[in-house]
Amino acid sequence: MTITSAPVTGEATKTWSGRSMPRKEDGRLVQGQGAFVDDGGMHGQGYAWFVRSPYAHARIVSIDCGPALAMEGVYAVLTGEEAKAMCEAPFFAIAPPPGSLMQEWPLAVGKVRYQGDAVAVVLADTRETARDAAERVVVDYEPLPAVTDGVAAAEPTTPLLYDEAGTNVAWHGVYDYGDVDWALENADHVVKLDRLHFHRFTSSPLECNGAVVNFNRGTGVVDVLSNYQMPMFAAMVVGPTIGVPMNKFNFVTKDIGGAFGIKIGFYPQIAALALLSKKAGRPAKWTEFRTEHMLSAGHGNERTFLDIEVPVMSDGTILGLKARAFDDAGAYLHYEPLGAVIWSQVVPGCYKLKHVRVDYTEVVTNKCPVVPNRGYSRMQHLWLVERIVDVVAHELGLDAVEVRKRNYVQPEDYPYETPNGCIYDSGDLPRSLDLALELAHVDEWRARQRELGTGSGRRIGIGIGSTLDSGTNNFGQSRIINPELPFSGNGEAAFAKLDLFGEINVNLGTTPQGQGHETTAAQVAADILGVTPEDVTVSTGFNQANNSYVGFSGTYASQFAVSGLGAVMGAAQKLRHQIVKLAAFALQAEEEEIELEGGTARVRGDEERAIPFIGLANMVYTNNAGLPASLLSECDLNARYVYVPPFEVPDTVAKTGNLTLTYASQVHVCVIEVDEETGEVKVLEYAAVDDCGKRINPLVVEGQVHGATGLGIAASLYESLDYDESGQLQEPSFYEYHVGTAMDIPDVACGDIESPSPFTPNGAKGMGEGGGAPLHAVCAALQDALGGGGAVVSESHNHWARVYELVHREPGAPRGVEVITRSGGLANDAASL
């Protein structure tokens, strides 16, 4: 019998990291052979359908499951009260009181708090039966007044969502750095803005949520096959509620059809399905449908900024900012109020603002709960900062490019410490901006803009969005919200293994959703092990049974390139070390003499002395008699490594500390044309310059830039989630929610700058979320089109009707902006500040 040693390609050692390689994942995906959650199932499964509230706020008077249970094919119905009775505790609360009093159970108990709140769940033999039966669960509601305004919610006279909390304020805190009062008193100008509003939208992955959950009555093991993107977080939240220890969960993910943070939100459904399965004695399969997704899967954070004051020197130096922020978390605190601290990873944005005070209030309202959404919480704040910089330029008649360049953190300032102790690792913002301006042909567009003049019915606007994508969280920041929380640092695990015939396997702790982890992990491992990426098999998705996880595992918060690949590097290096040791023994050589190439270990400079990986695997797995025990105990060819970034616990009183390891930067430039008659906006040209340090696979990085740009442009011009006064969502499906199509989203010219991070094992920075740059850039372009003295762009969402209003603002109508100029300020002496 002949056995060929895998790796078979035997290609000479090259460096694979840093190359634009098409992905390993694609083969199955272009042939319809992917394994998405709805493609799978479990033997004997029933189909679950949730019964959801049509009211935004109502008391549940009664639930009659009789008519549903009488239907043929219905296995079980589980109500909120029943589910609660099966639970040991409500879901773990991140917030301290009063937020912690806003309890959540797997299904609504006593009251519904948003349109789409789940009151019961049905299990039946087919999807259709389950759906029909759900309609026959008779729920008697007593409607209550709905709270839909995120600012009014905090007023003491507003109706309460949670009587037991005594307030709708889930969390309140003041972030105060430097001395903003002093800066406001001494600046040459103070620019005041009444209100800026960042709207509610969702990156709505094309694949909805889904899970197949089985509660095994014999073993007590709960199998969860799902597309949940942060599995061990779900386990930690759901476990204590339904009474399941960590080692009795088996979370598995496979291919995931996009997630963007939204797929962190559905742990209550996983809990409900586990209880339903327990009750019915069979697996429960649930595939969310789009309308259900839009109503209840989770939206991005909506934030209103009030009473904004900005101290500015006459040379354009911006000293800081002061604002009140109201974040609308919706009805339940799913991952919130973490957003109330996460924004502070980027307190000064891209700029050297030194004096910042934000009075931050997070409220609950009768709307869908918010969940992390690509750019989570930082994007909202970065938009505020970008609007401020832009408005300052317009109001003071300064050049928008110059104001940015003057205030940017400069290349020589890195590592740069922000007022709250975050360390910006590296970058070159001025050069990024120059490159973006060039790529967008701004000089030509400026000329065209002048030519067009007034009276043509069309306007051209050019806008800049400079932003940051902070990656690899220090979970210690959660203690700024609640000092009692047992979280700090971060980490990710990976496993590298030489298999029986010398094949290389890598298991990750991440849950990729299109980010190409299988490819980049293979590139990194290939370099270390002297093979090609083709020779490295990377398992698809997450599997708890692989033991390749820590509590933080998953794919979120722009961190794979650092924590995920840091773990892969560590595991591959450990494996390499074992391979070298075994080879040195087998070839009677020194470890230093061994080199790995093409799947063979050889003695440097001696062609004759070599052993293929299959030979080494054979020594360990199937032919180990007579080998020294010490060698075998050290070299089992299974290497697990956990990458842990260097973090300290933040100062929870001062609210300072290093909250994230890396800061990728994005500078976007957008050129738009506004049709004055219709308010329609057309993007004429778009450029994006990304600096995420060393890129492992530039093709994949660029794809992420395209994706974040597309979602951002769509959010700024087309996508918005609005509730009417009674709390009814106006865009509950893809029919009303205008998702950006190929006709809406323009081509993007990409540029890149690589400023390696000094803090990461590979010089890379996390990227992918993108910091909402298109929202900033589109708003700035619109502001430019409106011109000096025109309306102020105060909303992040500007669909045609709003643009029309902005263009046709009544002369003399309030602009919501005021500039106070002081003669006796520290005129022009910005340097001393």
Place this chain on the structure above:
Amino acid sequence: MGERATSHAVTVEVNGEKVSRIVAARQLLVHFLRDTLGLTGTHIGCDTGNCGACSVIVNGKLVKSCMILAAQTDGATIETVEGLAQDGTLSPLQESFHEHHALQCGYCTPGMLMSATYLLRHNPEPTDEEIRRGIRGNICRCTGYVNIVKAIRAVSRRQATGGHAVTAAAGEEV
């Protein structure tokens, strides 16, 4: 009044194979393909016919398979993503999507490939504008469409110039 039928016999040819099944009258074509025939490459992304993840070709026409009943397709010839590769060789579009990184999560990809296949059959040399119009019924949340347009463009030029599939610079096999 006759009794209303709640099921129908359906015979269709799917990717060159004849299949006959009794289907529930209410069953959508997409569920017939996915659940009954196990062809899970065709996806579902919405419930209003807006996303195109379920796009297939029925009797030569591009169809959103969530928008018709399985019973309506009796006698039809259906092409799905599973039928695009022939004898283990990817279609030029599949190859091009791979080369140009025109997919990320891959969830929209089957529908996108069917729309692009249909487009190029009817318009082998589309302009970028025509490509965008051709896929406007297919939503992609990951790519911003940039590389999808590029991938379709690359194939159309090749076909137009009668060229053959060019191997990617990196020479990756799928």
